[in-house]
Amino acid sequence: MTDTFAPENGDARTARIVPAAELESLRAKIGHVNRTAFQAEPGECLVLPDGPVDALIGAGPANGPFDIASAAMSLPEGDWRLEALPEDWDPTQTQIALALGGYAFTRYRTPPRKPARFAPIQGADIADAARIVAGAFLTRDLVNTPAADMLPTQLEAAARTLAEAHGASVSVVTGDDLLTQNYPMIHAVGRASTDAPRLIEMEWGDPAHPRVALVGKGVCFDSGGLDVKGATGMRLMKKDMGGAANVLGLASIIMDTALPVRLHVLIPAVENAISGNAFRPGDVLASRKGLSVEIGNTDAEGRLVLADAITRACESDPDLLIDMATLTGAARVALGPEVMPYYTDDDALSDGVMAAARLVDDPLWRMPLWDGYDSWMDGEISDLNNAAEGGFAGSITAALFLRRFARDAKAWMHFDIFAWNPKSRPGHPAGGEMMGARALYDFLKRRYG
Template sequence: MTLPLGFTSSDAGALPLDLIGRADFAAWRDALPAPTAAWVQAHGFDGSPGSSVLLPGPDGQLMGAAVGIGDPLDPYSYGHAPFALPARTWRTSGRHEPGVRDALRLGWGLGSYRFDRYKSTPRAPAQLLVDNADDEVFAVLAASVRVRDLVNTPTEHMGPAELEQIAREIAQRHGARIEVTTGEELLAQNFPAIHAVGRASHRAPRLIALEWGDAAHPHVALVGKGVCFDTGGLDLKPADGMRWMKKDMGGAAHAIALAELIMARKLPLRITLLVPAVENAVGPDAFRPGEVIATRQGISVEIDNTDAEGRVILCDALTYAGERKPALLLDFATLTGAARIALGPDLPALYSNQDTLAQDWLDAGIVQRDPVWRMPLWRPYLRYLTSHIADIANGGPSKMAGSVTAALYLERFVPADQAWAHLDVYSWNDADRPGRPAGGEAQGLRAVYAMLKSRAAR
C-alpha cells in the first residue's frame, strides 16, 4: 500500500516532534535546556490545543518542534500539525499507545488533505515518519478522503454517470458484482420514484447496485442519497441555497466510501450498496408540485415540494433493500436543513427503529471521536405529511420537526421488522479549521465502520 499524502517511511533528515498537552507542559519545559525553555516561553507556547513551536539548536538551526494537543485520542487534536510545521519529515518522540498512534496518523492525514483537482496547493504538508503503510487507520483515512473528494468535485465532473463509473471501478478492484438500472429502464424495473425526480435532466437517472461478500456472512444494506445537484426543481432554490448543492450527493459518498472500506478490510460481511443517482433539474419534464407519483412499494406520494426530492428517490432504494431482508439496513443522506438547525453542521442526526442498533452507533461515535446524535422517530408527527389524495405527502405546510418528518417518511418504506438506521448528515465544512478544510467532509463514517467491525466480530 502506498503511503498517503503527509507520510513517509524514509527517516532521512527527520527531526523530533513532541506532542504536548497542557497537563504535560510544565514537565516537558523543565526538561529542556535553559535557552530552549526561554525560547518556548518567549513564544508563549504552553501546550494549548492547536498551537505549535519550533525549537532551535545552539547553532541556530532547527532542532525539533512541539505541537499542543487536546484529547490525545481525538484525531483532530493533531490536524493542525501538517501545515503548522515546516514541510519536512518529523518523527514523534517516545512511544505511544496504539490509540494515540492511530489518532495521530488519522489526524495528520486529515490535516494534510487539500482538494487540488483544479488548483495547486501553495505548499506540501509536513511529513510524518511511519514504519508501515499496511495499517487499518490508513484505510479509514482513505475512506474519509474518498468522501471529501466525491463531495468537493463539481457536478460537471460528478454527475450520475461519474458516480456509476466510480462504483464500477471499486467493484472491479474488489471483485464485487454491479448492476446499474438507467433512464426509462427504471420504470420497467419498477423504480418510478427515482425516475420521476431525475427525468428532467439531460443526465439520465439511475440506480447503482453493488453486491459483495460471502452469502454465509451477515448481510448489511447500505443506501446513499445521490442527488448530484439539487436546483430544488420547480420549487427553485434561491441562489444562496443552491450555491453548494454539488454536495447533495454526500449521502452517496458516505455509502460508497463505507462499502469500499468494508471490502478493502475484508470484513466478514455481505454488503449491498444502493445509490439512486439523479440530478434534480428544471425542465419541460420536471416533476411538479401537486403531482402524485408511484413508488416501488405501491405507496402513492403527493409532491408537496419538489425540493424534498431526496426522500423520494430514497424510498424506492429502501424498498428494494428491504426486499433483500438484510440483517441491517443503513442509509445516509444530506436530507434536511432542519437537522442542521437542530444540531449544527458537525453533529449528524441519527434515527433508528432499534434501540440496540442506535446505541451501538452512538457508543462507537464516542470511542472514535466521531459523534452522532440520536433524534426521535416521533410517529405522531406523521400528521405533517398528510395528503388528501395520496397515501402520504413528501412535505407539508408546517415547518415543525422537519428532520423528524423526513425520517418518518423514510420509515414508511422500511419493513416493520427490519433493523434500520438513517443518518442525516451535512457532509460539509463551512470554513477552514485544523484538520477540517472547507468543503466536503466525512461525518459518522469512522463510527459506523467501527460499529460494523465490532458486530462482524461478534
C-alpha cells in the same frame, strides 16, 4: 495512500505533543520556548533550533487526537515522528487524525505545499488507518467535485472504479428503464436532467455472510426543482450527493478490510433539474413499494429517490439497512454542522453506534422517531405527502417518511448528514466531509468482524 505516512524506519524529525497543562514545566526544561509566543494551543507548532526534539505540537486540553490534527499543515513539509502520545490516546486514531488534517482537494489546482507525513506510531494499526483515510479522502473528493464533473454519469463511473478495485459487481438501471423496472420516484425526480437518472447497485462479499445494505442519496445537484431554491440555497448543492459519497467511502473501507459481510450498496443518482417535463408540486407519484406520494414540495426530492432504493434494499432481506443522506436543513438547525443526527427504533443498535462514535471522535446524536408526528406525512389524496406542512420537526418528519418504506427491514438506521465543513477545524478542512461513516465502520467491525 502510499504517500500518506512516513516510512517506519526512515529518517524523520521528532516532535513532542504538549498538552496545555504541561506548558509551564516545559518552559523550565527548554529555555527557547520562553522567547516565543507558543501557548500549546491545539495544533500550534513550534520548530526548535536546538533541543531534545525538533518541534513541539500543542494539544490544548488534550481531549483527543484531533487536537493535534492541524499539525500536518503547521509543521514544515517532510517526515516526522511523534515522541510519545498523551495518556489514553489511541495510536491508530492519532495516525488517522493527523492524516485527515493533511487533506487537500487537488483536482483543479496544485496546493501550495505538501502535508507533513508522520511515521507509524507504536501500537497503531497502520493498515486500518490507511484504509480509513483512503475512504475519507474518496468521500471528500467526490463531494468537493462540482456538479459539471459529478453528475449521475460520473458518480456511476466512480462506483464502477471502486467496484473494480475490490472485485465487486455493479448493475445500473438508467433512464426510462427505471419505469419498466419499477423505480418510478427515482425516474420522476431525475427525468428533467439531460444526464439520465439511474439506480446504481454494487454487490460484494460471500453470499453466506450477513447481508448489509448501504443506501446513499445521490442527488448530484439540487436546483430545488420547480420549487426552485434561491441563489444562496443552491450554492452548495454539488454536495447533495454527500450521502452517496459517504456510502462509497464506507464501502471502500469495508471491502479493503475484507469484513465478513455480504455488502449491498444502492445509490439513486439524479439531478433535480428544471425543464418542461420536471415533476410538479401537487403531482402524485407511484413508488416501488406501492404507496402513492403527493408532492408537497419538489425540493424534498431526496426522500423520494431514497424511498425506492430502500424498498429495493429490503427485498433482499438484509441483516442491517443503513441509509445516509444530506436530507434536511432542519438537521443543521437542530445540531449544527459538526454533530450528525441519526434515527433508529433499535435501542441496542443505537447504543453500539454511539459507543463507536465516541471511540473514533465522529460526533453523532440520536433523534426520536416520534410517532405523534407520523400522521403529518399522510397525504390528502394519496398515501403520503413528501413534505409536512408547518415547517416543524423537519428532520424527524423526513425520517418518518423513510420509515414507511423501511418497515420490512430487520434493523434500520437513517443518517441525516451534512457532508460539509463550512470552515476548517483540526483534521477537518473546509469542504466535503465524511460524517458518521468512521463510526459506522468501527461499529460494523465489532458487530461482524
